[in-house]
Amino acid sequence: MSYSFKLGILAAAVMAAAPMAHAYEAGDFIGRLGAATVAPNASSDEIAGGRVDVDNDTQLGLTATYMLTNQIGVGILAATPFKHDIKGDGALSAAGKLAETKHLPPTVTLQYFPMPSGSKFQPYVGAGLNYTTFFDEKTAGILKGKNIRLDDSFGLAGELGADYMVTDKVGVNAAVWYVDIDTEAQIEGFDAFDVSIDPWVYMVGVSYKF
Incomplete structure (x- = not known):
């Protein structure tokens, strides 16, 4: 039996004994x-002959997944508070910024990971529920000084993502x-009106497996 053949048998035995x-x-x-x-896809009921729009914001995103099985997980989306300007749209475009608000959008989803557990590339899809709470609402521009309130929102959420494990513990994620997200806005001096924010949320970051 040659030396190289013995080494090959030994290597195969070690690999067979090692856990996957x-x-x-x-x-x-x-x-x-x-x-x-x-990135809101906003629309609203008519107010003062026009409508309102909501601009984008970027913050620190925090997500987590707990794997219930090798392919099913529970995901949570959180972030530092997002701040959005609310601007006039349509006939109110010239009014510019009308108000601002902050919000937190905690979201819980049930996730499915279709790839085998040993794959470094782990795409996933998820569906679940979102709760959005608004706070620090302030009017601006032609509405400055008027009171404003935005109701909190419950709604459905869907997600698509992927992790790629660079090491056994560290990976990248997108x-x-x-x-x-639907809210009712109440501005002093105006009738309450509905605003659909319905945003797309994009996140790129790093992942760590515990």
């Missing part, structure tokens, strides 16, 4: 940190969500 390296498996906790952008 799993990218994700039941019981894993994956935390992610990155830049998250909320994800996108579509969130149903």
